[in-house]
Amino acid sequence: MDPDIRAFLWYxxxxxxxxxxxxxxxxxxxxxKQHKETRREYMTLAMELKRQRQFGREEGREEGREEGRQEERLKMILAMLRKGFSVESIAECVQTSVEYIMxxxxxxxxx
Structure with missing residues (x-):
């Protein structure tokens, strides 16, 4: 291994x-590290990245849950249509518009 690379890896x-x-x-x-402005910028960036990771995961989970709810709602609407429920009854049950069901x-x- 190159001595400079080895020294860098050790460092x-x-x-x-x-x-x-x-x-x-x-x-x-x-x-x-001694430059106060650079240190402040780094700390601000580190805090922002931490916040984004934390909230990004929570937002991602909530988006996933919402997608799951929408998928189940769609399955329920389609099942009700197959069973012969009226469009108006379905719209009332799932709290959506008749146009959407149609x-x-x-x-x-x-x-």
């Missing part, structure tokens, strides 16, 4: 900086 693993490239990198990392019925060749 990333928390070992002492060895070699000219890794020492220069270490000097730059230390300078950036559209689904036609689309699925049930009306």
């Amino acid at each position: 990333v693993d928390g070992k002492a900086a060895e070699g000219a490239f890794v020492q220069a990198l270490d000097t730059e990392v230390k300078a950036i 559209e689904l019925g036609k689309k699925n060749h049930l009306l």
